[in-house]
Amino acid sequence: MIYLTRRERFSAAHRMYRVEWSDEKNSEVFGKCSNPNWHGHNYILFITVKGEPSGENGFVMNINVLKQIIKEKIIDKVDHKNLNMDVDFMKGKICTTETLAVSIWNELKSEIEKEGAILHCVKIEETENNSIEYYG
């Protein structure tokens, strides 16, 4: 079993809040991440897939195919966007990095399996100090 990781980046605005809470309550729970006028990040996304390398070409998965899947399913939808307002797979969710990682996992899992590999990990670095990993 070999693990292949692709790193991609996207820049997006977001706000952490519950719609049914007041600004005060949101600020109490989410702090400055709950600014009503939004803030944003350069998110760094690491997608790890695993599998046996092909006897024919030595690849776990063709990395150009992996790039294309991540681009179409994730980056094109989130880059230079508002994660709360513009992204179909985040609609109605609290926009934490935890939730974003799980949502990205759900978007990618079957697409990667179609290519004969297994999705192993979605890692998101929100800042250089904070990151989230999800293994399904």
Place this chain on the structure above:
Amino acid sequence: MIYLTRRERFSAAHRMYRVEWSDEKNSEVFGKCSNPNWHGHNYILFITVKGEPSGENGFVMNINVLKQIIKEKIIDKVDHKNLNMDVDFMKGKICTTETLAVSIWNELKSEIEKEGAILHCVKIEETENNSIEYYG
């Protein structure tokens, strides 16, 4: 003459646009950076000051004083904020990194001179691939 650089970080939302232009015109000029629902970045700010080191303590400028000035005058105003909507010194300006660098220069220059050093450069990295420097 010695140069001292302090690196600080802030996360903010912004949009590049001219208010008097249509969304189509803005999109034509500013591309995806003009998304009406905002996007955002982890900005990295490098403030360089210069001067002769003090004979008494060997410093160009006490870095804790420099940190405090940058925090009060810039970071507290821009971190987890919307650069277009929330920041007094960006009001009415086109929110490019070029404009942001010049505006930060104007906020810091006299504060640093009060401490006996000279502001040399404001550098902003908007993404790992794009950065701006301003030397006054």
Place this chain on the structure above:
Amino acid sequence: MIYLTRRERFSAAHRMYRVEWSDEKNSEVFGKCSNPNWHGHNYILFITVKGEPSGENGFVMNINVLKQIIKEKIIDKVDHKNLNMDVDFMKGKICTTETLAVSIWNELKSEIEKEGAILHCVKIEETENNSIEYYG
């Protein structure tokens, strides 16, 4: 299960040696890391906790609470300190990064459990080339 990692930094002096060995013997075993006049590092600390995200706020653990625990229990005690001489939880131990990682684990484990999450990993980068991980 979701994994949340917080990165913190501290700068400290240390020396690797056994008090009952001669300087020659210490130098033979620990090399230049045994300099009797100390040396030091910018240590980078990664604390990973795991848990189920809360239904209420979408967090594994509030990262501001995690930051505060790491600050009080670790950073305030080790930053700009001598790891051998100044740090209560390193007293009487050989000051390798292995020992430091285990000691930090022991300081943090129950504090993180009180907040409803589980300590998963303590990782320390001593230099850009050398790092240690401990999973309990």
Place this chain on the structure above:
Amino acid sequence: MIYLTRRERFSAAHRMYRVEWSDEKNSEVFGKCSNPNWHGHNYILFITVKGEPSGENGFVMNINVLKQIIKEKIIDKVDHKNLNMDVDFMKGKICTTETLAVSIWNELKSEIEKEGAILHCVKIEETENNSIEYYG
């Protein structure tokens, strides 16, 4: 059980191709990585070993010994070399990063066991965006 990781770097040329395929077929499968005149990378190699820290010196394994093993068995053979033409342990193999990671594992495993530690992971970063991990 503690995990110790050593990071090393090497710069090498390579080409991905199957010798029995035409240039067209190779280009179709391997893309620009199949340029007949070679291309190259600054590879970053992370070797992780694991074990119980010694009661005598607090080490999982003396990192200078680990460095020396990686240098002799790997770096001296691959640095400033052509991975396809110059490296004994890559002869006759398709030169993907997957294959390189497995080959490096095979070169290091028993050498590390002789020192009383266990090889845990070989990780190779080919570019800042693409990496491979192998755990045996």
Place this chain on the structure above:
Amino acid sequence: MIYLTRRERFSAAHRMYRVEWSDEKNSEVFGKCSNPNWHGHNYILFITVKGEPSGENGFVMNINVLKQIIKEKIIDKVDHKNLNMDVDFMKGKICTTETLAVSIWNELKSEIEKEGAILHCVKIEETENNSIEYYG
């Protein structure tokens, strides 16, 4: 005057040598960089342009235009290529990073002037430890 820097990357093989010298002489002067079977690097290229920001859009130069010029004139010609054999603007030159920087300067200068900005610096990082800057 404001300075805008774009970072791009390319992976290439090269060899430092003079064609009229023996392998021994080349090895004596260029060391392991003269391996006859080539070696390679992940080169990081920083292109800095300068100018007055436009009153209309706040840009020194539209970064998408700068990206496109660097892509067409440089990256498409050097990425996944052999710098000695495949690159028209390196033909007949000794393939040091110094020479590469000057050659890239010559390829870009007039293209950037056509867009109303001035080429200020070509910086190339060959490895994390070695870099070259050229200011014309």
Place this chain on the structure above:
Amino acid sequence: MIYLTRRERFSAAHRMYRVEWSDEKNSEVFGKCSNPNWHGHNYILFITVKGEPSGENGFVMNINVLKQIIKEKIIDKVDHKNLNMDVDFMKGKICTTETLAVSIWNELKSEIEKEGAILHCVKIEETENNSIEYYG
């Protein structure tokens, strides 16, 4: 004129203080950097030299020669050392990064001139957030 930069690293202990001041006074001026039991850093040193590339080999200066000079004159004296106690060229000086940069400049200047290049800049990163540059 071309600029060549070599990056080197060293790990050292230090303390900022004036010997004639009390611990209280030192603490007031230098803060936690004045801990009497020392602290330390992974210093990153960037040495930039400039000159015309040689017509014979295309180099501003042979980087292996530059590495050797930096190693002998600086790294061997400061790495895994106490900057205040162990380093001849820091004796009797206040151990700020400003002073260290000037002192390193003085150690290297004539050595680099002997090789036909000109020392342009000594840059020291003390932490990822604080750095000093000196141009003579």
